[in-house]
Amino acid sequence: MKDILFLAWNYLKYHWAKTLFLLLAISLVIFIPLALDRLAEQGSEKLLRRAVSTPLLLGARGSATELCLSSLYFKSPKLEGIPFTKMKDLEAQELAQTIPLQLEYRVREQPIVGTTPAYFSLRGLEFAAGRSMALLGECVLGSKAAQKLNASVGSSVISSPAGAFDLAGSFPLKMTVVGILQPSQSPDDEAVFTDVKTTWVISGKAHGHQDVDENTADSLLLSRSEEVAIASPAVLSYTEITPENIGSFHFHGNPQDYLINAVIAVPKDKKSELMLRGRYAQGDSDVQLVLPEEVIEELVETVISVRDLLLLAALSIGVATLLVTTLVFLLSIQLRQREIATMKSIGAAHGVVRGVLLAEILMVIGFSLLLAGLYILLLQNLGIPLLENYLS
Template sequence: MSRAAFQLAARYVLRHRLQSALLAGALGLVFALPLCLRVLMDHAQRELRARAAATPQIVGTRGSALVLMMTALYFKRENLTPLSMAALNSLRQEDNHASVIPLHVRYHSQGAPIVGTDLDYFPFRALRIARGKNLTRLGDCVVGAALAKRRGLQPGGHVFSSPEQAFDMAGVYPLKMRITGILTANGTPDDDAVFVDLKTAWLIEGRSHGHNDLAEDKSVVLKQEDKNIVGNAAVMMFNEVTDANLGSFHFHGDAATFPLSAVLVLPQTAKAEALLAGRYAKSKEEQLIRPRDEMEALLTQLVRLEGFGASALLLTATAALLVTALVFALSFRLRRREFQTLEDVGVSRLALVSVQALEIVLIAVAAAVVGAVLLSVASHAAPHLLRLVV
């Protein structure tokens, strides 16, 4: 193919740049979509498997194993029957060679999950305090790196819990929580969460409260029997824990009945893991799941769905290729007089065929560039898209 043929093809493509750009963009898009889907699925499978593999076992109430797993690993606020503190105490008291980490995931702060747990959770997930300090008292929280960056949060600031219902007039007041620290980023859902201790999570739930000393303000006393004072509806509850009012906060009810969403179980040996699995296999109220097994079952279904999606995209790409061939055929037919003129001035038929072939090649190269850009964007966006979906 001569240089003159290339120049003729390039000039035509540049002269009709809008038509060429639309054609290249459409081709690049339809052929890049299956590859982008593959990239996103590969990344999702790696991340989901890694999070599940890092968590040996989860204990929760009987029900959907998938819901329990998503609650414990990804802090989804599902309609999950709560586990009692008695179940956690039982695990801790037994000599089962396993560490346990409780989780209470029910409330949120403007969409960010509030996770009630204990300090063992942070080394388990390789989370460290990047700025500030860890939890020190009731009402404190530490914030994930991505959430802190997105909202501009700093140690010493505050976040509020959100009510479960928009117009819950009789509900619990939103709790103003003091931010004591910002966690390091680890590229997991931990980066988008607010972490508190279990007592603070129960405080949000209304199982604890603080108020002024009723003995000093008789106007809010409903009745008094010996040392027991009952306040009326005029008693103002504190919606923030401070050093000054910390001593006024107290819990009501039996602590053994206080709720948990799940318990992460970390057996020290394979034998301990098998013994725990056997114990909960007989339980009618509680269940023990292995996140790795549950995740593999979920991913098997996702792979099947991906196959259907890839087949649909392949059919779309085939249709786009046929339409592109039709566009080129019609274009060359409409330009028949132009080619006839070039042939009359001495351009050979071989040169004209070369011009047509080069036009197709230039469009294909442009389409490949568009596809490569889309694939690169998909690779960089995969972690963020996974956070939005999961």
């Protein structure tokens, strides 16, 4: 038996190009159907789990899928925002609890989620350290966000500029970290949570100013008299909210008209849910009220349909690969007739010759299975995170 394995191994080693081709071809044929099935199954499960835990979503009229993906995975919103007053209108019906979502800004690559502490209760998020945000300029970090930003309770993070040509007037805001969440194995781990009003400060709709008094430098004033001092634009807006300056922060215009990206509505009961869906289906044409579970189920059905088509293609490729592999081994046997004749002439029995050829085939298949197993292991560790990164 050792001699048979030795001969088979040596043949494969000296014909490495053929062996490598067979290994890659067979391993991919084994891996692709298993990978597609597993990725679709795990991805669908995660998508549905998060959608089911989100009762209703209110957002601008347009793609329901875009609304759900941006709200569930903090994907950069492509739909227009809705006025804050739309959430107040929903609240006034007294049929559901409302949780706002403002998703336009980031800290480096981590999404800033402007919301309320009620969001943590909805998602069942618990604190590993600290507390929820309570004041303007405070934030709470998901577990992965805290690691990536190298932040802890008491430290600070700075929002990133909205863009190189940000005409809206947004500017970086230094926020104090007051809490770190425990890992939840969800997109919440990557987020920086803060109050909606804090995101409005980032947007430039609210800001504070330096106090203008007798000690203010003349270079910061347009004019000064005994009764009044008129500040110039050089009196800069604060980029950090502190106990000393928080009183100076004020909003421009009516905050009820400020935009948010979505509202999570948590109905009191099933009857309230049906009433809300009926009212918004026939009422306000500027907004839509969607059930994320239904929207994501449609998306999952599309994913499964694509998976089935790819599995059919993989099956066709598998049959072709099997035929090519068989042909390669048959041609190999034909080209090795002199080698086989030599083995027989030195006393090798027919069983030994067949054993060598069979050992070669089994070695190739065995190594292919190991390679396919390595692919699947990598997919388990990287596949779903890559899918979530794509969604976000």
